[in-house]
Amino acid sequence: MRIGLLGTGPWAERVHAPVLAAHPGLEFAGVWGRRPEAAEALGAAHGVPAHHDLDKLLGEVDAVSIALPPSVQAGLAVRAAEAGCHLLLDKPVALTVPDARAVADAARRHGVASVVFFTVRFGGDQIPWIARQAELGGWFTGRSDWLGSVFAPGSGSPYAASPWRVEKGALWDVGPHALSVLLPVLGDATRVTAVAGPLDTVHLVLRHAAGASSTLALSLTAPVAGGGTGMEIRGEHGVAHLPERGEGPIAALHRALSALQSAAATGEPHACDAEFGLRVVEILAGAERSLASGGPVEV
Template identity: 55%
Template structure:
């Protein structure tokens, strides 16, 4: 599949570019970025060409992969879908519901395939856990805690990410947590939220199944106190998210590209498609409104 890469930041350099170069069924056509010099540099590293115009890249590709801030990604994704390109999106699809809905509507109208890259949903151990728990009945409660040190003193290339600083862990790791809990517990029907120090937020969710879940999300945890955990409790007992054997994202991204290939070839929508990405954005937008409203008097 001929695929283009949009974005030139750490995610593009460290994950998506290397994964697309390594994948035997991907032909990396070119790179587009908001800064021409950065696109030229990354294209040289990936042995491909830089495109000065995103629409020209769409015209030369069957698919495009996104490594852009969500609200830059969304309008470009809708244009790419209208141009007939399959979409390998990053999470969240957008931080505004109308923008995420425009992407989902463009996918439907054009008939292209779409996959949103939720890292844990494409790592073998954790994706198998989600599938097994989704096939199990009787869950009553779920929990996901994402204590990240990105802005808490960790040495990471994402510490300079402006959109992460502005939108916080709610929008950056909240999608990951929801991608784990929504399949086994069902769609969200109610959201309450409270804030803590830094960008820490607590969400309490009611699900269509009748179950409830709690999410704690932050990027401002000191490295010595950081962790990622998730669990489900119900008639089957307690099930805990397993650790990934490999903490890197290159292999999971290659599996996400496999999923896009399969969806494009079969016409069957993937569970993590643009419509699922829209539902995640809707939940997080409700949480954001609840945080803005503050606790009840």
């Protein structure tokens, strides 16, 4: 599979480009970015050409790996699907429901495979855990804390300069991670209630279609000493805790790209495809409406 990279920022430089260059089943064919000089530098670092003409790159590859802000990603993903390219998407797929639906519709209409890179869903220990808990069923409630410190004093995060994270906060940045695990285990959400906490912190309460409920605590401004992630579910089989992540995003992206290859080869949609990405955006948008209205929102 010949694959091109769209994006040149820290996520593209630190994660996407090294994995595309190292993955044994891929041919890293080129880089496109909104800043041509950055595309040139990133391409040179991996021995691949930089493309200033996006349509030319799309015409030369079988797939694209997108590492761009969600507001930019959506339109380019539609454009890539129209060119017949399979899609490795970042989360969230978009920042509005119409934009996310346009991506899912384009992938379906043009018959291209899609995988959304929810890092936890592609973790080595997390994949079998999620599958096992979904198989067991009988879960009563769940809790997920995703307390990041991107914007906390002394964090030093390379993503603190990300304009969309500044604008949209934890709900849209780390909320997708929590939902990507809770939904396959507890079932689709039908109702969301959101309450604002300190700074960008948001607390969500979800009602799930099968009857379970869950709570989420999301932040990018938690004190460094008080940050961290954790998830537990409780039900007929007792208490289960999501395994701690013992590896970084590099290994997870390798698995996500292999999943894209498999979906493209077999025609079988992956569980984390653009349709699932759309569902996550619908729930996040519902949470935003709940914050504005002060009450529960059907999703």
